[in-house]
Amino acid sequence: MAIRNIREIGDPVLEKTCKEVTEVTPRIQELIDDMFDTLYEANGVGLAAPQVGILKRIVVIDTTGEDPMLLINPKIIETSGEQTGYEGCLSVPGKTGQVTRPNYVKAIAYDENMEPFEIEGTELLARAIMHELDHLEGHLYVEKVEGELQDVEEAEEE
Numbered sequence: 615m616a617i618r619n620i621r622e623i624g625d626p627v628l629e630k631t632c633k634e635v636t637e638v639t640p641r642i643q644e645l646i647d648d649m650f651d652t653l654y655e656a657n658g659v660g661l662a663a664p665q666v667g668i669l670k671r672i673v674v675i676d677t678t679g680e681d682p683m684l685l686i687n688p689k690i691i692e693t694s695g696e697q698t699g700y701e702g703c704l705s706v707p708g709k710t711g712q713v714t715r716p717n718y719v720k721a722i723a724y725d726e727n728m729e730p731f732e733i734e735g736t737e738l739l740a741r742a743i744m745h746e747l748d749h750l751e752g753h754l755y756v757e758k759v760e761g762e763l764q765d766v767e768e769a770e771e772e
């Protein structure tokens with residue numbers, strides 16, 4: 615278990631498409647454990663493998679601090695509704711911006727035993743799933759920001 619270095623905007627690894635995971639090897643399991651450690655250390659809501667420099671389709675999400683979720687090879691199968699709100703990213707420190715996302719998302723993913731499962735989320739969880747899946751395609755939320763990217767302190771004063 616270890617904290618990994620979080621790659622920041624401008625790093626080309628954040629712009630690449632990630633590869634599917636075919637098997638959870640001991641090395642991948644270690645990556646997953648480290649991703650959770652890194653997420654909690656940074657007080658984040660989600661982290662995708664490319665953010666620690668690994669181009670694999672692995673995402674960890676925890677919207678409450680008590681609800682760790684691992685998504686391997688996730689795919690969106692349904693979305694509905696719309697929400698607009700502030701979003702941030704551990705790879706874009708100190709910044710935030712308004713992004714519109716679906717308000718409901720259903721996805722299929724694999725767990726650490728490579729067993730498929732469905733996950734549904736609304737509001738923050740739906741936003742986190744969409745945001746993290748974008749990372750796997752090499753996209754950052756800053757591409758979708760409506761208006762200006764703001765400093766976190768400015769946005770909190772509004």
Ligand code: NI
Nearest residue numbers: 702703704705
């Ligand atoms: Ni992010």
